[in-house]
Amino acid sequence: MIWPKFRNWFEERYDTNELKKLAKSKLVPRHRYDILYYTGGITLFLFVLQFITGMILAFYYVPHVDYAYEGIIDIVTKINMGWFFRSFHHWGAQLCIVFVFIHLFGTLLVKSYRKPREFVWITGFILLVISIFFGLSGYLMLWDERAFAAVRVATGGAGNLPVIGSFIKIFLRGGTDVTGDTLIRFYAFHVSILPVLSLMLIGLHVLLVQYHGMSVPVSVENKQKTGEPFFPNVFYKDIMIWLVVLGVVATLAVMLPPEIGQKADALAPPPEGIKPEWYFLFMMETLELFPGTIYGFNGETIAIICVTIGILFFSLIPFLDRKSSKGQKSHLFTIIAVIYLIYFITMTIRGFLS
Amino acid sequence: MKLKYSLITRRQFLNTLFGGSILAFFSGAIYSVLKFAFPTLGKEPEFVVLDKNEFGNLPPNSAKSFAWGGVLGLFLKREDGTMAAFRGVCTHMECNVAYRPEDKKFYCACHQGWFNDQGVNIEGPPPKPLENFEILETGEKIIIARKGAKVDLAKV
Numbered sequence: 001m002i003w004p005k006f007r008n009w010f011e012e013r014y015d016t017n018e019l020k021k022l023a024k025s026k027l028v029p030r031h032r033y034d035i036l037y038y039t040g041g042i043t044l045f046l047f048v049l050q051f052i053t054g055m056i057l058a059f060y061y062v063p064h065v066d067y068a069y070e071g072i073i074d075i076v077t078k079i080n081m082g083w084f085f086r087s088f089h090h091w092g093a094q095l096c097i098v099f100v101f102i103h104l105f106g107t108l109l110v111k112s113y114r115k116p117r118e119f120v121w122i123t124g125f126i127l128l129v130i131s132i133f134f135g136l137s138g139y140l141m142l143w144d145e146r147a148f149a150a151v152r153v154a155t156g157g158a159g160n161l162p163v164i165g166s167f168i169k170i171f172l173r174g175g176t177d178v179t180g181d182t183l184i185r186f187y188a189f190h191v192s193i194l195p196v197l198s199l200m201l202i203g204l205h206v207l208l209v210q211y212h213g214m215s216v217p218v219s220v221e222n223k224q225k226t227g228e229p230f231f232p233n234v235f236y237k238d239i240m241i242w243l244v245v246l247g248v249v250a251t252l253a254v255m256l257p258p259e260i261g262q263k264a265d266a267l268a269p270p271p272e273g274i275k276p277e278w279y280f281l282f283m284m285e286t287l288e289l290f291p292g293t294i295y296g297f298n299g300e301t302i303a304i305i306c307v308t309i310g311i312l313f314f315s316l317i318p319f320l321d322r323k324s325s326k327g328q329k330s331h332l333f334t335i336i337a338v339i340y341l342i343y344f345i346t347m348t349i350r351g352f353l354s
Numbered sequence: 355m356k357l358k359y360s361l362i363t364r365r366q367f368l369n370t371l372f373g374g375s376i377l378a379f380f381s382g383a384i385y386s387v388l389k390f391a392f393p394t395l396g397k398e399p400e401f402v403v404l405d406k407n408e409f410g411n412l413p414p415n416s417a418k419s420f421a422w423g424g425v426l427g428l429f430l431k432r433e434d435g436t437m438a439a440f441r442g443v444c445t446h447m448e449c450n451v452a453y454r455p456e457d458k459k460f461y462c463a464c465h466q467g468w469f470n471d472q473g474v475n476i477e478g479p480p481p482k483p484l485e486n487f488e489i490l491e492t493g494e495k496i497i498i499a500r501k502g503a504k505v506d507l508a509k510v
Contacts, residue, residue, distance in 0.1 A: 080390050080393060081390040
């Protein structure tokens with residue numbers, strides 16, 4: 001047999017005992033909320049699926065303003081299985097964002113961010129921003145009316161930030177307006193810059209989780225059952241759940257292929273009732289709450305500042321929540337987390353209905 | 355019903371079921387990826403249609419190129435007035451060949467290969483003759499078809 005020979009060859013050179021010991025001794029806590037531990041793994045798995053389908057879609061996609069839209073139509077109509085992989089990449093992305101949010105609010109509500117895991121939260125928060133930027137840049141690849149309008153609005157919104165706004169806007173657009181240059185730039189973000197950044201951050205995020213071990217919520221610290229071995233029990237459970245997720249993505253991809261709108265035209269008005277991707281709806285609704293001018297100031301700028309402060313506060317919660325970092329229950333931050341969650345959900349639903 | 359004897363244990367049965375479904379799943383996934391990665395686009399055509407005015411009146415001992423799908427096709431009128439059509443790609447290393455009227459031969463510049471006006475490799479490294487196409491004439495059109503291909507005249 002070649003396998004034992006190879007294993008000997010490898011073990012003579014590398015000490016794998018430490019890894020084996022780690023795999024054997026790693027326990028996953030068991031308590032009321034332990035289902036939340038799976039959300040991170042699902043997100044990771046969806047990221048892997050996005051990497052695979054994205055790589056092969058790049059075989060055919062042409063990031064040029066004259067060919068992008070036609071190229072995707074060719075992919076879904078002429079290339080073998082192209083319709084499936086494009087649809088799969090779309091639905092994988094949607095579920096990715098869904099699970100990023102579930103993972104985020106899950107860890108927020110059970111306060112897994114508390115000392116000593118602040119950096120886990122920070123890396124996760126950056127990954128959230130990257131995921132959303134992945135979504136926005138990936139959506140522009142289609143170069144249809146909705147993508148064009150969405151990117152115009154999103155980059156324009158960033159342009160309303162005081163002082164640095166116009167720098168960000170021009171950097172993202174590659175000029176003063178959304179043109180073919182923006183498409184190439186977003187393609188570069190989507191296929192090279194963001195993947196590398198996210199790989200590094202995912203690595204760091206997972207490594208930090210291994211380093212700290214799984215966080216146990218304060219409320220159930222005294223009510224835990226004995227931990228479950230990670231290998232093979234939790235590992236197999238993980239894989240079973242991933243298989244279900246894969247089935248869901250594949251089913252959605254087959255049953256609900258995403259639409260392709262009219263090709264973007266910089267001179268045409270956007271179609272009636274145009275809406276961004278669902279994870280931007282809360283932002284859209286927030287901006288609509290503000291009037292055009294507030295005491296002589298530009299309402300848009302004030303809205304963007306408010307949203308930025310809200311997001312900044314959100315990202316700094318581990319450092320602001322003093323009580324839970326001392327290992328005490330922190331009702332105030334539970335309420336804050338619930339407010340964030342309710343705001344996000346109601347605004348998203350309002351965006352859908354409006 | 356409980357069997358008295360069994361060729362396999364329960365564990366073997368379950369392992370085979372589990373391993374088999376994993377194998378089936380991955381072969382399906384890899385098959386579809388490979389199908390995607392190896393496109394049928396750009397395949398060579400069964401036949402192409404040329405304009406008779408353009409190709410029928412060639413002077414003797416000259417060749418004119420046409421597009422055979424994505425590759426070079428050569429339409430040849432020999433000195434005696436007979437016509438032939440070849441895939442203009444050398445059978446050695448896939449360089450394009452050119453017709454040399456002064457030698458009445460096809461020449462490949464990459465490795466100095468020669469083919470005569472029947473497309474047969476006569477000198478240099480090419481291992482096989484050039485692919486020879488059939489020529490059909492209908493009205494104002496000339497149809498160049500792969501040997502043995504069925505030409506659907508309705509599509510012409």
